[in-house]
Amino acid sequence: xxxxxFAPATVANFGPGFDVLGIAIDGAGDTVTxxxxxxxxxxxxxxxxxxxxLPTDPAKNTASIAARETLKAAGVxxxxxxxxxxxxxxxxxxxxSAASAAAAAFATNQxxxxxxxxxxxxxxxxxxxxxxxxxxxxxxxxxxLGGLVLVRSIDPPDLIRLPIPDGLxxxxxxxxxEIPTSQARSVLPAExxxxxxxxxxxQIASLVSACYSSDLSLLSRCxxxxxxxxxxxxxxxxxxxxxxxxLGAGALGASISGAGPSLFALCRSERSARSAAQAMQxxxxxxxxxxxxxxxxxxxxxxxxxxx
Amino acid sequence: xxxxxFAPATVANFGPGFDVLGIAIDGAGDTVTxxxxxxxxxxxxxxxxxxxxLPTDPAKNTASIAARETLKAAGVxxxxxxxxxxxxxxxxxxxxSAASAAAAAFATNQxxxxxxxxxxxxxxxxxxxxxxxxxxxxxxxxxxLGGLVLVRSIDPPDLIRLPIPDGLxxxxxxxxxEIPTSQARSVLPAExxxxxxxxxxxQIASLVSACYSSDLSLLSRCxxxxxxxxxxxxxxxxxxxxxxxxLGAGALGASISGAGPSLFALCRSERSARSAAQAMQxxxxxxxxxxxxxxxxxxxxxxxxxxx
Numbered sequence: 001x002x003x004x005x006f007a008p009a010t011v012a013n014f015g016p017g018f019d020v021l022g023i024a025i026d027g028a029g030d031t032v033t034x035x036x037x038x039x040x041x042x043x044x045x046x047x048x049x050x051x052x053x054l055p056t057d058p059a060k061n062t063a064s065i066a067a068r069e070t071l072k073a074a075g076v077x078x079x080x081x082x083x084x085x086x087x088x089x090x091x092x093x094x095x096x097s098a099a100s101a102a103a104a105a106f107a108t109n110q111x112x113x114x115x116x117x118x119x120x121x122x123x124x125x126x127x128x129x130x131x132x133x134x135x136x137x138x139x140x141x142x143x144x145l146g147g148l149v150l151v152r153s154i155d156p157p158d159l160i161r162l163p164i165p166d167g168l169x170x171x172x173x174x175x176x177x178e179i180p181t182s183q184a185r186s187v188l189p190a191e192x193x194x195x196x197x198x199x200x201x202x203q204i205a206s207l208v209s210a211c212y213s214s215d216l217s218l219l220s221r222c223x224x225x226x227x228x229x230x231x232x233x234x235x236x237x238x239x240x241x242x243x244x245x246x247l248g249a250g251a252l253g254a255s256i257s258g259a260g261p262s263l264f265a266l267c268r269s270e271r272s273a274r275s276a277a278q279a280m281q282x283x284x285x286x287x288x289x290x291x292x293x294x295x296x297x298x299x300x301x302x303x304x305x306x307x308x
Numbered sequence: 309x310x311x312x313x314f315a316p317a318t319v320a321n322f323g324p325g326f327d328v329l330g331i332a333i334d335g336a337g338d339t340v341t342x343x344x345x346x347x348x349x350x351x352x353x354x355x356x357x358x359x360x361x362l363p364t365d366p367a368k369n370t371a372s373i374a375a376r377e378t379l380k381a382a383g384v385x386x387x388x389x390x391x392x393x394x395x396x397x398x399x400x401x402x403x404x405s406a407a408s409a410a411a412a413a414f415a416t417n418q419x420x421x422x423x424x425x426x427x428x429x430x431x432x433x434x435x436x437x438x439x440x441x442x443x444x445x446x447x448x449x450x451x452x453l454g455g456l457v458l459v460r461s462i463d464p465p466d467l468i469r470l471p472i473p474d475g476l477x478x479x480x481x482x483x484x485x486e487i488p489t490s491q492a493r494s495v496l497p498a499e500x501x502x503x504x505x506x507x508x509x510x511q512i513a514s515l516v517s518a519c520y521s522s523d524l525s526l527l528s529r530c531x532x533x534x535x536x537x538x539x540x541x542x543x544x545x546x547x548x549x550x551x552x553x554x555l556g557a558g559a560l561g562a563s564i565s566g567a568g569p570s571l572f573a574l575c576r577s578e579r580s581a582r583s584a585a586q587a588m589q590x591x592x593x594x595x596x597x598x599x600x601x602x603x604x605x606x607x608x609x610x611x612x613x614x615x616x
Binding site: 151188190192208222 | 324325326327328329458459461466468470496498499500501502504505506509510511512513515516517520521526535
């Protein structure tokens with residue numbers, strides 16, 4: 001028997017929610033197939049769609065680490081063979097490593113009879129994510145649960161699924177430009193002024209209120225981030241101009257997706273999203289790179305079983 | 309004609325909401341009477357209940373500054389006489405200066421025919437507060453509007469009234485001990501580590517979610533503050549022990565009210581609140597000071613007109 005699961009792309013570092021807020025987006029994602037192996041241990045039998053760039057060493061790939069940790073959490077010993085179909089580009093700020101981890105954890109759990117609930121898979125996925133892109137859960141949490149997820153704590157995991165205002169549509173624009181993770185991290189400040197912390201808490205608190213009260217005007221006012229976006233936007237060719245262009249085209253707000261280079265914008269409708277996407281692509285093209293656009297309703301399911 | 313208004317005590321720096329979250333409490337407050345004056349300008353004719361400690365210079369008292377700014381905001385020139393009855397102790401962390409400002413602004417606006425709405429009075433009250441205790445609105449906002457108020461921005465003012473879980477009861481314990489404002493400020497760090505900012509945003513975002521979803525268990529988990537409470541609690545005799553005692557007695561959470569020395573605890577019921585209050589008083593008494601207890605439902609009206 002084999003189990004195949006699909007996990008969606010995610011936008012982490014959602015506005016003022018650096019490391020604590022992420023949202024799943026429809027359409028793109030990674031697909032992982034897991035079956036009992038013929039040889040002891042966990043093996044990656046194939047990775048498709050990564051141009052040979054991802055490690056097949058099971059100790060270094062997020063899918064196999066998540067599978068191993070899921071077995072451990074369930075108290076099951078089993079040999080596994082894992083096959084990965086990457087639907088997401090690597091290092092693009094779309095939660096590619098998290099999607100592989102979530103799909104592998106989910107498929108593994110189903111393969112052994114689903115002893116764990118979906119939220120229990122967050123721990124194994126955090127371990128996998130920590131091995132490749134740092135100890136944070138704002139990609140793996142929405143990849144697992146879907147929707148907009150607030151990470152109150154990762155040790156122990158404490159996740160809150162927030163309501164999403166009706167009609168909200170997400171644009172994600174991914175420039176063909178890579179930012180090494182080390183560079184994206186190195187530009188972040190080690191400390192922030194007290195006043196900046198106060199302002200950040202005010203904005204994220206207002207964002208949560210806007211979600212519960214479906215207040216798009218408030219959402220628009222508080223989708224700002226004084227710390228991470230200003231530090232990183234210069235790493236993205238045309239990034240600053242693209243964020244401005246999104247707002248100019250009527251988006252409620254725009255910011256960097258994950259560690260970039262993808263940018264996202266929130267819009268009131270799909271029509272508004274198309275306008276914002278075009279404006280953002282043009283701004284990025286002026287700086288050089290081509291880019292890919294994804295438009296998605298904000299609310300979508302998380303990881304799920306699919307036919308192979 | 310004279311107008312008399314009452315404004316309630318407030319608990320600012322509410323948990324992880326330093327400078328951005330405050331709540332009004334029932335019972336105690338300041339009362340201010342305003343009438344047209346016989347001599348040009350704004351005059352404070354009497355202050356009761358302050359033991360002669362508050363300035364009667366209208367340029368230095370929050371009531372007269374708020375009245376002056378209210379007239380300015382309404383575009384009205386008028387001479388005023390102001391009489392203040394302090395129901396709140398000074399420098400106790402209960403928003404005493406904010407209560408006087410809110411009552412004076414409200415009474416002044418009514419005296420001139422209510423050209424301004426209640427939320428329009430926040431600007432005049434912020435100006436008054438800035439003159440005596442710094443530019444923040446987490447006391448004046450709930451003193452004006454009542455309930456639990458999130459301050460997204462003060463320039464321009466942007467306030468959000470949050471829902472409050474049913475049954476929530478607030479204990480405030482005020483030790484007989486003064487902390488000079490300069491000392492309370494000097495112990496605050498100028499900068500905080502990035503990771504602390506991330507954790508603070510996660511806690512306040514969760515607190516807002518807990519309010520909307522009436523989830524007292526979540527509220528209890530996120531009523532923490534890693535920055536301000538640890539820095540200031542040592543200034544309050546028995547403070548650390550009192551916070552622990554509140555939790556030991558079943559409170560959902562406990563922290564410093566405003567800049568202290570008052571401490572507050574949130575409880576599920578009035579009965580639980582009485583237990584927490586007793587435990588907190590005993591802990592403080594062991595360190596020396598006597599203390600006063602106030603127990604109040606969390607939801608209460610803001611400033612209102614009263615009979616003199």
